[in-house]
Amino acid sequence: MARHIMTLTCDDRPGIVAAVSGALLQVQANIVENQQFSDEDTALFFMRTVFDAEADDVETVLAAVRESPAVAHQHLAVRPADEHCRTIILVSKFDHCLLDLLYRWKSGDLPIDIVGVVSNHEDCRALVEYYGLPFTVIPVTAETKADAEAELLRMVDANDVGLVVLARYMQILSDSLCRALEGRAINIHHSFLPGFKGAKPYHQAHDRGVKLIGASAHYVTADLDEGPIIEQDVVRVTHAETPARLVALGRDVERRVLSRAVRDHAESRVFLSGRRTIVF
Missing domain, CATH: 3.30.70.260 (ACT domain)
Known part of the structure; x- marks a missing residue:
């Protein structure tokens, strides 16, 4: 059986x-x-x-x-149950979430098959190739964005990819790409959504004197940082923390939250219900 x-x-x-x-x-x-x-x-x-x-x-x-x-x-x-989710990871320059996913994948803790890593920068090439995975650089500018996204989508289709993970990929996906990847693209946002959306959320949090910072993993939609939330976590902070210290603390939360969301998706534990998720 x-x-x-x-x-x-x-x-x-x-x-x-x-x-x-x-x-x-x-x-x-x-x-x-x-x-x-x-x-x-x-x-x-x-x-x-x-x-x-x-x-x-x-x-x-x-x-x-x-x-x-x-x-x-x-x-x-x-x-x-033993079928692994074919996955492409997108990353820019920050490698902490990528490194955590690669380690958990290599050690067998994540039920995914990583078919490659795509970046708009060269920074993470050595790390990815150390793990024996193909690393593809697709530069993105305002002029090349449409072609870059088309190339990414071709890779997704050619490799029968069931999950695209934005592991601190610092590009806003177009509405058309968001629709093409609906329900199979997960982003890690370095903030406890729905607060502090967009750029520099830790600096926004510092300006507001928050006592908790966190991270949110959510499905990607055309509405920036407003997709259905899969997983979140927080860490307590005080008024004495600098923005740089908040960033350092947040990185640890980000990697944990993203890996849990990826695992839940890969194990078919996440159900979409409008703007919400049901996670078993």
Whole structure:
């Protein structure tokens, strides 16, 4: 038997859990993990189920769930639990988030396959090549931005990429690229959103005398730093911290938050619900 992950979003109504468990029982599958959530704001039901079953029985399970009258307007998917998410990382000059992702990937802590790293600068080449990965520089200027994004999108399509990670990639993606990567591009913003959006958030935080700083990992949308938030964390600070010290403290938070968001996405734990996420 092989382990699989089933994700389901549908209209919320009685009988959904019974329909899923009945379909799995029909093929003698064993449920090893299950999370569910009824969103009263949207009247939607979200479910993530990990189960063991023969590979040939998966289509039988899917058909039984789809045919159930309890499961209406569903988005249903099943994938092997050991399937890794093919990933491209984007980076500019700051390498702390990139280094953390590379280390966790190499040590087997992240269920992703990094197919390459793309940058608009040469700074991180030695680090990436040390890990045996291809490093591609795509310079970006106002005049070349459209061509640069087209080249990036070609790489994404050619490599069957399921996730693009902006690991302190200091470029604003165009609306068209954001739409093309909808639901599969994660950005780390060095601030606890929705506060202090845009440039120099730590300096903004210092000016306001905050007592907490943080970082937010969110899906990329055309609205700058306003995509659905996947993961956040904070660290306490005092009035004595300088902007430089806030930056140093924030880098540690950024890398932790980004790696957790990447893991959640790669393990099919994140469900989109309008401007929000449901994370199991």
